[in-house]
Amino acid sequence: MEKKCLFCRIVSKEEPSYSVMEDAKHLAFLDVFPLIEGQTIVVPKEHHGGYAFDMPEEELKDLMSFTQKVAKRLDSQLGAERCMQVLQGYAIDHVHTKLFPVKTLKAKVVDEKMYRSLVMTLRESWYSGVIISMSGRDRESDEKLKKLSEKIEGR
Numbered sequence: 319m320e321k322k323c324l325f326c327r328i329v330s331k332e333e334p335s336y337s338v339m340e341d342a343k344h345l346a347f348l349d350v351f352p353l354i355e356g357q358t359i360v361v362p363k364e365h366h367g368g369y370a371f372d373m374p375e376e377e378l379k380d381l382m383s384f385t386q387k388v389a390k391r392l393d394s395q396l397g398a399e400r401c402m403q404v405l406q407g408y409a410i411d412h413v414h415t416k417l418f419p420v421k422t423l424k425a426k427v428v429d430e431k432m433y434r435s436l437v438m439t440l441r442e443s444w445y446s447g448v449i450i451s452m453s454g455r456d457r458e459s460d461e462k463l464k465k466l467s468e469k470i471e472g473r
């Protein structure tokens with residue numbers, strides 16, 4: 319028998335977790351390596367591979383619906399202004415959403431040099447899945463955007 323993944327073991331209580339919400343098909347629990355307080359992982363109890371957009375449509379909708387409930391609870395219980403969310407599944411091949419309860423959306427002044435250094439470090443990172451929610455500072459050229467738009471639309 320194939321070894322269960324970490325999230326399947328958490329769902330079956332073979333591994334401990336700090337749950338924050340549960341229903342018949344989903345479990346939400348605190349990330350034990352949080353970047354910010356209350357960072358929460360939401361998983362379907364049934365094992366699915368790590369790519370959310372390969373899930374059956376109804377199950378993905380159910381996961382998003384449950385994630386919405388978890389986010390609203392994090393907002394109210396932690397005084398978060400809102401939750402940011404990403405769909406993940408690279409590091410652990412079991413689809414999951416990660417919620418980041420953000421207490422303030424006021425932008426901090428970021429030193430230009432530090433910002434560029436951070437972006438370059440991330441771009442050159444060994445992990446291509448690194449994402450940040452800030453937009454880049456450099457406007458993309460209209461020519462490149464036009465070509466990309468045509469490619470994606472299949473023109």
Ligand SMILES: [Zn+2]
Binds near residue numbers: 326327366
């Ligand atoms: Zn699993």
